[in-house]
Amino acid sequence: REDHFQFSVKFLIPRTHLEASTSIAKILDFIIAVEPINDQGFELITFKPKIQVVQGADIVVTAHNLTTVDLDTGPEGIEYIILIQPENGILVQLPDVRTHLKSFTQKDINDGMIVFKHDGSREASGSIHFKVWDGKFDPRSATIEIIVVPITIEVAKDRHVPLVQGQNYVTLSNKHLKVSTNGDINALVYRVTQAPQFG
Helix, strand or coil: EEEEEEEEEEEEEEECCCCCCCCEEEEEEEEECCCCCCCCCCCCCCCCCCEECCEEEECCCCCCCCEECCCCCCCCCHHEEEEEEECCEEEEEEEECCCCCCCCHHHHHCCCCCEEEECCCCCCCEEEEEEEEEECCCCCCEEEEEEEECEEEECCCCCCCCCCCCCCCCCCCCCCCCCCCCCCHHHCCCCCCCEEEEC
């Protein structure tokens, strides 16, 4: 927080008795930086913190998932320290997506820098055990529940591919291969499991 006041400085330039005196004036700002005393405790305001992630996907941890506030400490001063890592993925801080996080701040969350990367190998839910503190008051332990949604792939029933008589090929497109998924559509791979009978 800041406060300020203004003041003026006037410099009189004396002249001889026949000349009028002149002056130079300037108005200045005096800025006061008020640093609060950390005398109020922090509060974990997210009730039952949780993350919901599609199997094998990445998800950004947002303030909706995890928020701690402190009236006299900014988000950069609220630190989360991981006590027990998740068994079904890793928590990382962008841009480094390979290193397990050991700690992060509320500012990191607010800035969209914290990501949970599900390992894709387990559908079971998991958790991250952590403690949070503001650097002064006693830390508070809590848990983020990780809810894993199994990946789904749905294929449309109508899969007829029209081939005009006399032509010897047809181009397949997403019009013919109508697939929807709650995962990354760009990660879908098509594999022919049975060759066509007449071509």
